[in-house]
Amino acid sequence: MRSREEMVSLVIKRAAVFCLPSVLLAVLGLSGCKTAPPPDPQSQLIAKGRDIFFNETFAGNGRTCGTCHPAENNFTIDPAFIAALPKDNPLFVAEFNPALKENFENPALMREFGLIQENLDGFDDLKNKFVMRGVPHVLGLRTSVASPGGPRTGWSGDGAPGDGSLRSFGVGAVIQHFTKTLNRVPGIDFRLPTEDELDALEAFQLSLGRQQDLVLPLRLKGTVPKRGQAIFLDNSLGKCNLCHVNAGATANFGGGSLGNANFNTGVEDLPDQPARLTTQTVPRDDGFHTPGDGTFNVPPLVEAADSGPFFHNNAIETIEGAVAFYDGDAFNSSPAGLALKQADPRGVGIELDGTQIVAIAAFLRVINTLENIRQSIMLLESSLSVSSPEERKRLLQRAAAETGDSIRVLEGGGLHPDAVAHLRDARRMAEKAVRSVFFNRKHTEAAIRDQKKARAVLVD
Amino acid sequence: MNVMKFVVGVVGMSALLVGGQPPASAQKMTEQFIPIGQSPGLSGKATVIGKLQSVNTPQKTCVIAGPTGALNVTVTEQTKIWLDRSKLQQPNLKGTFADLRPGATVEVKPEGQQRGVASAAAEWIKVQAASP
Numbered sequence: 001m002r003s004r005e006e007m008v009s010l011v012i013k014r015a016a017v018f019c020l021p022s023v024l025l026a027v028l029g030l031s032g033c034k035t036a037p038p039p040d041p042q043s044q045l046i047a048k049g050r051d052i053f054f055n056e057t058f059a060g061n062g063r064t065c066g067t068c069h070p071a072e073n074n075f076t077i078d079p080a081f082i083a084a085l086p087k088d089n090p091l092f093v094a095e096f097n098p099a100l101k102e103n104f105e106n107p108a109l110m111r112e113f114g115l116i117q118e119n120l121d122g123f124d125d126l127k128n129k130f131v132m133r134g135v136p137h138v139l140g141l142r143t144s145v146a147s148p149g150g151p152r153t154g155w156s157g158d159g160a161p162g163d164g165s166l167r168s169f170g171v172g173a174v175i176q177h178f179t180k181t182l183n184r185v186p187g188i189d190f191r192l193p194t195e196d197e198l199d200a201l202e203a204f205q206l207s208l209g210r211q212q213d214l215v216l217p218l219r220l221k222g223t224v225p226k227r228g229q230a231i232f233l234d235n236s237l238g239k240c241n242l243c244h245v246n247a248g249a250t251a252n253f254g255g256g257s258l259g260n261a262n263f264n265t266g267v268e269d270l271p272d273q274p275a276r277l278t279t280q281t282v283p284r285d286d287g288f289h290t291p292g293d294g295t296f297n298v299p300p301l302v303e304a305a306d307s308g309p310f311f312h313n314n315a316i317e318t319i320e321g322a323v324a325f326y327d328g329d330a331f332n333s334s335p336a337g338l339a340l341k342q343a344d345p346r347g348v349g350i351e352l353d354g355t356q357i358v359a360i361a362a363f364l365r366v367i368n369t370l371e372n373i374r375q376s377i378m379l380l381e382s383s384l385s386v387s388s389p390e391e392r393k394r395l396l397q398r399a400a401a402e403t404g405d406s407i408r409v410l411e412g413g414g415l416h417p418d419a420v421a422h423l424r425d426a427r428r429m430a431e432k433a434v435r436s437v438f439f440n441r442k443h444t445e446a447a448i449r450d451q452k453k454a455r456a457v458l459v460d
Numbered sequence: 461m462n463v464m465k466f467v468v469g470v471v472g473m474s475a476l477l478v479g480g481q482p483p484a485s486a487q488k489m490t491e492q493f494i495p496i497g498q499s500p501g502l503s504g505k506a507t508v509i510g511k512l513q514s515v516n517t518p519q520k521t522c523v524i525a526g527p528t529g530a531l532n533v534t535v536t537e538q539t540k541i542w543l544d545r546s547k548l549q550q551p552n553l554k555g556t557f558a559d560l561r562p563g564a565t566v567e568v569k570p571e572g573q574q575r576g577v578a579s580a581a582a583e584w585i586k587v588q589a590a591s592p
Contacts, residue, residue, distance in 0.1 A: 122554075160500075175494070184552075186494070
């Protein structure tokens with residue numbers, strides 16, 4: 001028989017044995033929580049813009065900006081992403097809304113090639129006057145919209161109504177893509193964004209992706225990507241850097257930056273364009289202006305490798321194919337190709353062999369991966385300072401998705417398997433952080449370390 | 461020497477391409493569906509909203525009584541004219557010069573980024589459709 005004192009002592013010991021780990025876990029868990037500072041006005045505006053971008057339908061057919069620019073797919077859509085969407089996704093509104101069945105979208109071309117219907121030359125003959133375009137991502141807009149002649153938005157640079165600015169772009173998008181019927185009556189078929197909403201949408205879009213251009217050359221470690229960079233920068237061989245300075249979206253032919261410029265590179269003259277191999281009607285896209293002058297604006301290349309298919313008509317699926325386009329007849333016979341030829345002392349446009357094409361593509365794959373790593377680290381670090389579990393989860397999932405892109409982009413070019421291994425570890429840690437209640441900080445920090453290891457494999 | 465030739469060539473190409481560059485432009489076609497006074501970044505800044513005072517059909521000109529005075533407008537082949545029927549809850553339509561009638565409320569976007577000018581060619585004109 002134990003005495004009362006022994007019993008009390010035993011109870012206390014047992015309680016200590018059972019409770020101590022819980023207390024320690026709680027302390028550990030709480031140590032991961034920091035009180036986030038109150039958001040500044042710009043952050044609040046961006047957050048408001050994000051909410052509008054992904055959730056606001058503007059009283060239209062159910063689409064949001066995020067329908068075609070989903071964050072989880074690099075703010076663009078492609079056939080693989082589209083194939084995974086449920087049938088009732090508002091992207092497919094032409095398939096289930098009778099008022100939009102004809103002359104609003106072409107579901108066959110949307111599903112097979114990721115193409116969207118646009119009436120850039122007017123709405124007076126919807127059956128015959130339209131173009132079919134891919135969805136450009138909206139990353140790095142801060143570096144790619146400005147031009148001395150004014151802002152350039154969309155594939156041909158004239159995507160926005162009003163003053164043509166990125167801020168005004170949303171108004172045109174709502175009218176073109178969000179309408180309930182083809183009458184397009186404001187207040188009935190949709191509502192137009194308010195001034196405040198346009199401010200917020202602009203702030204959010206400008207916050208996405210890179211805020212500045214790279215400064216090339218980078219000290220790349222891989223033999224082939226390094227050679228690809230050299231060809232890219234060689235104004236007598238690759239000539240890429242003339243129109244894509246620092247792999248961005250601005251041109252400079254030696255007389256200073258032209259900002260984001262428009263060129264006719266002959267993409268519309270490509271033979272065997274996928275959409276035109278079908279029985280569907282695909283009118284010629286005349287680009288900038290009405291009637292168009294055949295030019296399209298320069299997209300940034302840092303984001304290219306994981307955001308294909310490529311060009312305004314999704315004509316080419318792979319980054320290698322996109323580089324090879326500039327070695328072909330369509331480009332070298334185009335106004336831009338002929339101008340390059342004219343400027344060349346040997347009178348040649350762009351002539352590359354297979355190894356050189358692959359080397360440039362390898363370079364583009366590596367700089368895309370470096371950008372994905374940068375974004376992933378930023379997302380992971382941000383997740384450490386947010387107090388909302390939902391927001392933390394969102395950031396971690398985005399980081400895991402970006403890391404997945406990095407893995408695919410490197411593997412697709414047979415590049416840097418050692419970096420891929422680190423990236424796989426990083427993704428696993430990010431996914432564990434999503435699931436973990438008490439150790440998300442530890443896993444997140446491990447993911448950041450793995451991202452940095454991968455980066456160190458790619459560049460000095 | 462080759463390098464020099466290349467530089468000269470590239471600078472020449474730059475001049476050629478830049479010289480041939482059209483100015484940045486808004487997407488005029490969705491503008492058709494934006495009601496008078498709501499064009500983003502333009503209304504109240506680079507457009508004039510007022511009543512049509514007079515119309516000269518042979519010369520394809522008209523005079524708008526704007527908030528800061530009269531604006532003489534020339535309608536060119538490039539000028540877009542739209543009928544704004546949004547107040548009638550009807551779809552906006554493409555219009556013609558014949559839709560410009562004295563007394564109608566209009567919004568005029570002068571070509572370029574002109575502001576406060578007394579006369580200008582119109583890039584587009586929106587005409588408020590009258591109630592039936």
